[in-house]
Amino acid sequence: MLMMVTITGATGNLGQKVVNELTKLISQEEIRLAVHTPAKANKFHNSKMSIVPIDYANIDLMVKAFKDSEVLIYIPSITYNVKQRIIEFENSLVAMKKAQIKNLVFVSFFADQENNPFKMSGYYAYVPRRLAGTNLNYAILKNSLYADPLIPYLPELIEREGLIYPVGNQALSFITRSDSAKAIAKVAVTPSLRNSGQKYLLTQGENYTMNQLGNLMTEITGHHIGYNEMTLENFAREYADEGDGDELASMYKAGAMGLMNGISDDFIQITGNKPKTMREFLRENYIK
């Protein structure tokens, strides 16, 4: 019997990788891509996967998109407004109920502690509590920091001769988007991994202080990358033009409090394989 898995955010950075991993586990006919901007799904048109439009603001559209799904994989939007993201999630819950979705895989982030100053931590803390009060079977996969953005950042780091994250001596932990996607896809297609409110933390086997990460980057690139810590204020100002300086600074403030250094072997428990190490990832992806 076919098991329809519907995935939101399917054309996003992470979503595309989850779709790719799903195709290794189930047939294309069992995968439904719920997309916000249909034009971004053009490359999937020759596949046997179905493509349906959604908008987290439009409940009726989501009901149509979600119906007859065995499982929904929910990847939140990247809006940096807690209230807005909660409304999006609440709309999605209404749609899930109307579409009679029973199983949910929620993609979360590990900055969810009560004392976490990251501006989005309220959202990540809210969802598990909210889900606990529903009749859904669900699992929550908390990503640590994506390793992927470090690759395009390397030229800037080489020029600066150092990392600048304002986290002091605290370590940060990472996961590649590909590994995150592998775990999400496996949980989605395996009822025993998602039927009882499981919470998973996806990380590599080691975390890194900025000195350790700089040393590793020096080894891989052949350029000296040390650690020239910025103040939170300067960091926020530095990235203000990109629109998320304050948000990123609030996240690294959490890092400086030791709230972003968690390590777990959940990836191994889910997939049976080791996650890609930071050394392997940088070596495979850094182009001199």
Ligand SMILES: NC(=O)c1ccc[n+]([C@@H]2O[C@H](COP(=O)([O-])OP(=O)(O)OC[C@H]3O[C@@H](n4cnc5c(N)ncnc54)[C@H](OP(=O)(O)O)[C@@H]3O)[C@@H](O)[C@H]2O)c1
């Ligand atoms: N762990 C980390 O280090 C880290 C870093 C950054 C972000 N994240 C989180 O990880 C998740 C995925 O990140 P990503 O890099 O894959 O982001 P992304 O590429 O922006 O993916 C987000 C997806 O949400 C969709 N979306 C946006 N607004 C929507 C709406 N109103 N209704 C329905 N769908 C909507 C987007 O579709 P369109 O493009 O068509 O709008 C996109 O496919 C996000 O929740 C993000 O907050 C984690």
